[in-house]
Amino acid sequence: MSTVDTILQKEPLLVIKIGGNIIDHPAKLQQFLQDFAAIKAKKILVHGGGKIATQLAKDLGVAQEMVDGRRITDAETLKIVTMVYAGLINKGVVAQLQANGNNAMGFCGADANLIQAHKRLPNASNSIDYGFVGDVDHVNTAAIEPLLEQGISIVIAPITHDGAGQLLNTNADTIAQSVATALVNQYQVSLLYCFEKAGVLLDANDDNTVIASINPDYYTTLKSQQLIFAGMIPKLDNAFTAINNGVSKVIIGKAESIQDLVAGIAGTTLKTNTITHEQ
Amino acid sequence: MSTVDTILQKEPLLVIKIGGNIIDHPAKLQQFLQDFAAIKAKKILVHGGGKIATQLAKDLGVAQEMVDGRRITDAETLKIVTMVYAGLINKGVVAQLQANGNNAMGFCGADANLIQAHKRLPNASNSIDYGFVGDVDHVNTAAIEPLLEQGISIVIAPITHDGAGQLLNTNADTIAQSVATALVNQYQVSLLYCFEKAGVLLDANDDNTVIASINPDYYTTLKSQQLIFAGMIPKLDNAFTAINNGVSKVIIGKAESIQDLVAGIAGTTLKTNTITHEQ
Numbered sequence: 001m002s003t004v005d006t007i008l009q010k011e012p013l014l015v016i017k018i019g020g021n022i023i024d025h026p027a028k029l030q031q032f033l034q035d036f037a038a039i040k041a042k043k044i045l046v047h048g049g050g051k052i053a054t055q056l057a058k059d060l061g062v063a064q065e066m067v068d069g070r071r072i073t074d075a076e077t078l079k080i081v082t083m084v085y086a087g088l089i090n091k092g093v094v095a096q097l098q099a100n101g102n103n104a105m106g107f108c109g110a111d112a113n114l115i116q117a118h119k120r121l122p123n124a125s126n127s128i129d130y131g132f133v134g135d136v137d138h139v140n141t142a143a144i145e146p147l148l149e150q151g152i153s154i155v156i157a158p159i160t161h162d163g164a165g166q167l168l169n170t171n172a173d174t175i176a177q178s179v180a181t182a183l184v185n186q187y188q189v190s191l192l193y194c195f196e197k198a199g200v201l202l203d204a205n206d207d208n209t210v211i212a213s214i215n216p217d218y219y220t221t222l223k224s225q226q227l228i229f230a231g232m233i234p235k236l237d238n239a240f241t242a243i244n245n246g247v248s249k250v251i252i253g254k255a256e257s258i259q260d261l262v263a264g265i266a267g268t269t270l271k272t273n274t275i276t277h278e279q
Numbered sequence: 280m281s282t283v284d285t286i287l288q289k290e291p292l293l294v295i296k297i298g299g300n301i302i303d304h305p306a307k308l309q310q311f312l313q314d315f316a317a318i319k320a321k322k323i324l325v326h327g328g329g330k331i332a333t334q335l336a337k338d339l340g341v342a343q344e345m346v347d348g349r350r351i352t353d354a355e356t357l358k359i360v361t362m363v364y365a366g367l368i369n370k371g372v373v374a375q376l377q378a379n380g381n382n383a384m385g386f387c388g389a390d391a392n393l394i395q396a397h398k399r400l401p402n403a404s405n406s407i408d409y410g411f412v413g414d415v416d417h418v419n420t421a422a423i424e425p426l427l428e429q430g431i432s433i434v435i436a437p438i439t440h441d442g443a444g445q446l447l448n449t450n451a452d453t454i455a456q457s458v459a460t461a462l463v464n465q466y467q468v469s470l471l472y473c474f475e476k477a478g479v480l481l482d483a484n485d486d487n488t489v490i491a492s493i494n495p496d497y498y499t500t501l502k503s504q505q506l507i508f509a510g511m512i513p514k515l516d517n518a519f520t521a522i523n524n525g526v527s528k529v530i531i532g533k534a535e536s537i538q539d540l541v542a543g544i545a546g547t548t549l550k551t552n553t554i555t556h557e558q
Contacts, residue, residue: 059339079367087366088358091438091446095389099444105391105422110374112384112431143384146425152391159370165378167370 013148013187014043014262017176020050021196022255023089033093035258036153037100042187044144044154044179045104047093048172053077053084073131073169081169082108086157093155104153109134109160110167112143115175117160117168134160134168136175139182173235177242184246191247192262193239194255199268200236204229210253213269216240239270248272292427292466293322293541296455299329300475301534302368312372314537315432316379321466323423323433323458324383326372327451332356332363352410352448360448361387364436372434383432388413388439389446391422394454396439396447413439413447415454418461452514456521463525470526471541472518473534478547479515483508489532492548495519518549527551 016036022028036045053071057064057080065072073081086108097104109115117134144154156179158172173193180191199210214222219236222228228236239250253260253267260266295315301307315324332350336343336359344351352360365387376383388394396413423433435458437451452472459470478489493501498515501507507515518529532539532546539545 082370083362083366085366086370087362087364091361091365091387091389094387095440095446096444098389098392098440098442103392104389106387106389108370108373108385110370110377110383110385112426113377113382147391161374161377163377165375167374 010186010188012041013183013189014039014041014192015046015176015180015183015189016043016192016194016258017046017048017172018194018255019048019172019196022194023047023050024052028256029093030096032255032258033096034100037097037102038259039262041262042148042151042153044148044156045093046156046158046172046176046179047085047089048158049081049085049089052088053081056080056084067128067130070130070133070171071169072129073133075132078132078167078169082159082167086159090155090157097153097155102153103151104155105147106155106157107144108157108167109170109175113140113161113163114143114156115139115160115170115178116163117170118162119166119168132166132168134162134170136160136170136178139178141182141186145186173238177238177247180242180247181245184248189247191239191242191250192258192267193235193250193252194258194261195235195252197254198257198266199253200232201229202227204231210266211268213271215271215273216243217273219270236270243270243272289465289467291320292462292468293318293320293471294325294455294459294462294468295322295471295473295537296325296327296451297473297534298327298451298475301473302326302329303331307535308372309375311534311537312375313379316376316381317538318541320541321427321430321432323427323435324372325435325437325451325455325458326364326368327437328360328364328368331367332360335359335363346407346409349409349412349450350448351408352412354411357411357446357448361438361446365438369434369436376432376434381432382430383434384426385434385436386423387436387446388449388454392419392440392442393422393435394418394439394449394457395442396449397441398445398447411445411447413441413449415439415449415457418457420461420465424465452517456517456526459521459526460524463527468526470518470521470529471537471546472514472529472531473537473540474514474531476533477536477545478532479511480508481506483510489545490547492550494550494552495522496552498549515549522549522551 062076090106094104094106116138120133122129160168160170198207202209250270257266341355369385373383373385395417399412401408439447439449477486481488529549536545
């Protein structure tokens with residue numbers, strides 16, 4: 001049996017990541033969750049934190065420091081992000097999905113040992129001490145597979161643990177990729193990254209310049225022609241890592257267009273290079 | 280087959296409730312979770328909120344009002360208790376249990392629709408508006424039975440939902456009783472209420488006056504002789520409700536003595552009236 005045939009026999013699974021541009025707007029979040037609930041396929045939602053944690057820290061007088069968009073997480077900040085991400089946002093999302101008829105279960109990485117991570121330490125190549133920030137070591141898919149099989153949607157907050165009792169703040173994009181990659185043996189996984197743009201744009205300021213589809217070969221060509229907005233490159237490199245690790249496709253676009261993204265008529269689809277049929 | 284025989288065939292399940300006197304003391308909580316993790320039986324931990332939510336509300340300038348020990352829960356307070364109970368405390372407990380080798384999964388009532396409740400409204404007999412406080416309607420045991428069967432401990436935060444997207448603050452004692460009662464057909468359930476006293480005391484100020492065992496007949500006798508401290512009566516009435524609904528026994532005592540409580544050598548055990556063997 002060829003690889004293609006094996007893939008075709010697997011059931012589809014969507015891993016969808018949403019960020020602050022949706023979480024920070026109750027009306028947009030409500031609409032998104034209604035659309036998400038209506039998707040029939042098995043699905044996992046990974047949410048970021050948005051500005052609520054930053055605002056709570058401000059209200060509590062806990063100074064926040066960001067380096068390259070990453071939050072330096074001291075002990076007080078860890079409490080704040082655990083409360084906001086794993087409590088307020090995660091449970092609010094789950095309750096709204098229930099209201100939309102979509103049975104859902106919230107997780108942080110400690111729950112059923114779903115995501116184990118290690119504390120990121122300063123090293124020779126990066127001397128920044130990020131504090132209680134975790135890099136993912138392992139996703140324990142056994143914790144969620146039985147729930148997915150029952151049709152329960154999984155909602156993941158970007159908090160992991162180290163197995164020794166320490167919770168860790170972890171980048172939601174990375175969690176989405178790690179979870180998607182961990183499930184490729186069981187499912188035909190599509191990973192949807194929702195952000196503030198309509199997709200990968202040839203002109204970063206023009207939502208009408210969405211590139212419909214990119215495979216690694218085309219990505220290399222576009223980069224060599226300097227036709228990809230520089231800020232997109234880390235995100236795309238990350239997305240292609242998922243492709244290279246067995247995720248069937250990655251779609252990048254707006255959460256407001258989730259139904260069209262799932263239908264393949266919006267956003268940018270990153271695919272593997274076309275496989276020549278072997279027969 | 281007699282009722283006794285049927286009960287004997289069921290596997291034991293412990294439902295343990297801990298309150299603020301443990302949650303508010305990191306060292307006591309750590310010791311308790313170590314002891315809890317070491318219990319071999321299937322088990323569920325229901326935790327209250329302690330003083331952390333009250334302190335956070337104070338830090339944020341959100342005025343708190345308590346009526347008969349119950350928190351009036353306005354919209355801002357609901358956010359606070361959701362963050363503290365379902366986020367900070369619940370995930371901290373789960374991470375510590377993982378560190379002690381006990382796979383655990385945190386829930387609020389919205390997760391997998393575990394506990395559905397309705398908002399408590401002022402009525403003719405009680406005109407107090409408690410705000411976003413929920414009274415339990417239904418415990419969906421299917422959400423946790425497969426996890427219990429895998430040996431995963433369930434950790435429940437006292438936040439429920441109404442099925443229409445609203446989270447609700449719910450009394451942890453009531454949740455423990457509701458969850459215990461809902462599982463009596465599947466398990467031989469023991470419910471352990473941990474509080475600040477060594478058990479039901481004949482003299483409320485003397486931990487050496489623990490009544491070892493009470494059944495409903497003896498409870499009636501003690502009440503008629505005014506030998507039960509008045510403040511214990513609501514707690515005991517609540518506990519006997521569990522007994523009357525099929526919970527095999529209720530044990531009341533100190534979390535610090537959890538191993539002795541489980542072994543039946545500490546605390547007060549509430550039992551059904553002695554069943555005369557039918558053979």
